[in-house]
Amino acid sequence: MSETDAITVIVVDDESPARGLVREYLADHADMRLVAECANGFEAVKAANMHKPDLMILDVQMPKLDGFEVLELLGTEARGVIFTTAYDTYALRAFNVHAVDYLLKPFSAERFSEALTLARTRLRKSEPVPARELLETRRDGAAIDRLLIRDRSNVHVIPIDDVDFVESQDDYISIRAAGKNYLKEQTISDLEQQLPAKGFVRIHRRFLLNIARLAKIELSEKDNRIAVLLDKTQLPISRSGYAKLRAVLDG
């Protein structure tokens, strides 16, 4: 493999000795070129954005963003991923997000080489990871308590309690929270499934409302109903949306 074919790698781990170990192991593989070392998820998203690496060697437990959240934010930009963690409980999830391999700390140089061999094979085939499938399998089923939004290389973490409502815009959603709008590549139905059912109601094909923000429901002409939020924003309510809203409000 020539120098131009080198596989670019970034290492993400909040523990400096752990990064050092991967650096040391990588040094034995001439075709691997370490382009960045990151100590947390934010740095990882930035570095991935800047370097567009072929391979990420990613810790799971990190401050701010865990390894899975980093992948979620990177979407299809993440190509090959090798997870490294002391926890064996994430193996299934790692498999679901099409990780190349899953290394349990502490791991040997031989085991690490095996993972790299798998990565080379995977990258050579360069099969695109199905984006839709990725997004849908990145969660492990539990309701989320915060939204992660990437805007270029910056990451916003929004507690779901801060969200007023979400509006669908084709393949994107616009999230209104704390007086700001955030755009995210996700469908509204997908987000609806992730949010806790008690707090958010799909009042319209295009709108997902945080119940806590609802001030009143007004009747407009032609029997259409309108949700008025605490900040006076008005959102349309569809017939089926009204039924869902009633069901939640009536307990």
Place this chain on the structure above:
Amino acid sequence: MHPIFTNGKQLALYILGYLPIGAVLVIGFGHADAWGTAAAFFMPLTVLYGVLGMTAYYVCRAFPITQQYRIWRALPAQAMAAITAGGFSVGIAWVWSAMLESLNLDVHPKMYLDQPWTLFAVGVLLFGLAIAFHYALIASLEAQRSENQILESSLLVREAELKALRAQLNPHFLFNSLNSVSALTTSDPAAARHMCLLLADFLRDTLRLGSAQRISVGEEFAVLQRYLAIEQVRLGSRLSVQCAGSDQAMQEKIPALLLQPLVENAVVHGIAHRLEGGTVSIHAECRDSALVINITNPTDADRPRSQGSGLGLNLVRQRLQAHYGASYLFQASEEEGAYRVNIHVPLPAGEVGL
């Protein structure tokens, strides 16, 4: 030994219980002109017989009535014992009557000996009663014993549970530490060796200290500092530690490793989630006849709502409960980006009655 001898009051009650029986015999056998003779003869005789009746205990023990061994199995032996006792009673009556006659007290109980079969029958009957009494006694003792056993074993189970939970050293801590050792082996061999020694010391502490054991706050702090030194190798400058206590507080005893899960929470759910890290503060002092311990750490507002820190808190609460009953205080609260645990336990002078 006969269980009735374990308690003087029980023995007295047992003997007294024979007095009404004696009175019945006096009335049954006595005549209007010789109540005195009947009383002098039967009352002591009955009490003496009561003592003889205690032997029924051993017969009952030898032939217990249980689910497998029904009463008919014990019946022949018990009948033999009763008949022997009946024979004894006639013999004792004869000896006692001779003694009374020789004392010249103007009582002549000899006439009762004219009805030996009646005396024999009364003897058999009374021994039968004694047998029934002893079966009841054995059954009640057995019930008490099994009740105590259940109580004892539930206490043991509880303590064992606590021990198991406490000894359940977080394996991920170990794996991560070993990974650090593995990394340092080539880059900094001296640091790797230092880490091995720290780990060995800490592991030895957790194995050595039993859950029922109490150690001084000073010793507990030494264990915590060893644990934190290991975490510092992993987290580097992100983790700093402040650990202090007043001289008196450092001498006070607390259940061993009580604070360890709390400090682990402070690192794993507090410091490790912060990009900039922070300081874990541990303080101990004596205040108003109580030992007061605080553990504080900064938190990250954006961290995912924690999984798993509740287990450690519950364990600490249970151990406090087991050691101090109701006389402890445990508070855990988070405000303004800081997590704080407060523990108050009574000083020894205040422990009277526990």
